[in-house]
Amino acid sequence: MGATTIVTRFAPSPTGHLHLGHAHSAIFAWRKAREAAGRFLLRIEDIDPVRCRPDFAAAILEDLAWLGLDWDGEVRVQSAHLPDYRAALDALSARGLLYPCFCTRADIAREIAASASAPHGPDGPLYPGTCRRLSAGERAARIARGEPHALRLDMAAALATLGGPLTFHEEGEGRLRCDPAQFGDAVLARKDVPASYHLCVTHDDALQGVTLVTRGEDLKPATDLHRLLQHLMGWPEPRYAHHGLLTDASGRRLAKRDRAATLREMRAAGTTPQEARRMAGFPEA
Template identity: 60%
Template structure:
């Protein structure tokens, strides 16, 4: 027997239901000219195989597919598996199975980030050669301790300066290490990340035809395009390569979007702040900047966003309970194929 899903809880902020049809994906009608102006349109869905997909992923994937169809564009699938510990082949296979079960079809071959590490290493080397990236040998605990000691004593309950993800801003401990010291530590095999030298990066001149200030084009749920100011500096000297791989999410995603010709990025609001840093990396690497839409997040009855780390109910769990793809589409506000 088919199981019916309950309505989604009201979303914070606007007090409306995400179960209501999203204005970007009705089947009929063309999108406003400013969105259609980029040609040929290419969108992508890019999950990480470190857990099972849940309804939040389903919403984002379905939204990307619906918008690609309305634009007359292509929809690509990318598996973001740079994490050598948490990413697993069985979870990557499960992602593709879940998306096929939802009725989604993708254009072209699947791009797997683990197969493109030399490309990211080349980007990192290019930034380092220009003095825009440097190795950092600090541990997380040392960074946190330095951030606390540098914070003013009378600056509220949490005086530590943090980036948009809540991580203490790096105090620049390794930024000015002597070249001989860096070489010696690397020769000893001392683990290290690579960080972007934010101050130097922001002094880089804009490319021809680009504004001096940082901003990107975003399209909203009404289909209108607007210019959004960006503030990369709030990320500080962000990590752009991990200890175990020659890249990070931020560096890999901007490289991949350019390599795949992505013109429209549709992703959750939890990644909206990251767009500031991505815009900076795109400019530094001479890459094009897509247009962005950051959609509202699917939340549980308590108002918390669904997340793999919290053990949110997966699509596999729902499927085992008899929930159909049509039921999930209906709950998320998407049209069910073949149903008027």
């Protein structure tokens, strides 16, 4: 593979069946790779053991094949690589960039409610830093007692490692400046999930040699945090292309939680792959 080869990926979570919004995202990434004689990868992001299901993962492969999409190499299934993410977390922890957080959601909500002004980020109110203020001894004692805890990035410590502005390259816009501080002390491992989306996606993009990250514009703010993680871990910087989102007749974006019609339902109703691609915004794909 040449140094300039474009490598894209489609990385759905198997928490439901694919709908037209997923089809748009998959075709967008597939076309970027195929038009440049590059590589298109498929990754199943199934870290959440409660919401992800194997039958949904199998259905994703079936739906993509029905759409006429092919992918290069083996499908990476994140749940089969948990030690990889643990190693990345351990590396950050060894540098003093992570701390355990024992707060429940109720604890955090009470702390925010009691604050005169709670700053907000892309994911809502920022964590107030309660557990960041715990001593090393108290942290160790609570972990030894088996108290459930998440792992948070110490944002101030992480930002202190930067030697200058952090930026990323967005197709059609050029260099954009990042503001990872807007995420506060982001969770990189939850109590019930061994690693967060933010950590896993940046790890795997680096490991798999992804050179062009394509995804919906709703995830564009997350790029700021991902670029920080790439900096901290010494991972290569890909380019980015965030596409618009498909919406329903009311202008609301298609989503699993709103029971958007799935590709399987459309197929059962007689929709052809060509019709589905056209409805996903790619009549010529």
